[in-house]
Amino acid sequence: MRIDTSTAVRLYEDEVVPELRRQPGYAGVLVLANPEGTGAVVTFWDTAEAAETAGGTGFYAEVLEKFTTIFRSPPGRGRYEVAFAELPTAGVPAPHP
Template identity: 65%
Template sequence: MYARLTLLEIDTMRISATDAVEMFRREILPDLHKQPGYAGVLVMSTPEGNGALVSFWETAEAAEAGAPTGFYPEVLERYMTIFRSPPGRERYEVAFSELPAVASS
């Protein structure tokens, strides 16, 4: 399994971190589910607008498939106005995981 880590800063003068997470859930997550090899995501945020998304992928190829063209840059372009600066992104191989069960809010 592979993970992509995206670090970002939401411009909280334009949208609250809570509303940005809800926007992700409502507008981006359904399309993310359609991406080949998608295996899940963690979305983390602070009230100040700092955020991290860890998306999980079945293969390294799936983790990189939408990177240079396609899904990822299209999403960034569509929502660029809510970021303070362009998000950073890296890919990792998942060496170990133990995640707690968290209720969706």
């Protein structure tokens, strides 16, 4: 089953983000998409340990399992540290409860 990008983002926001918010150390997320239907999800954590813990609890595997049918290519995972950031403070929709 393939779905359009806006539907995939809405599913992620409705089904995954509430679970992310329950993970200790979760600090935020960026969901990036392009017109060709590819994208990336960048999650932010208070510490590297919090990110590893969330990945080790099965949370990451559960998310992949839930959304595996909508991926156009196999998902990947990497760990990076923020070396520089300048993020917008206005014009970004606030998360809804």
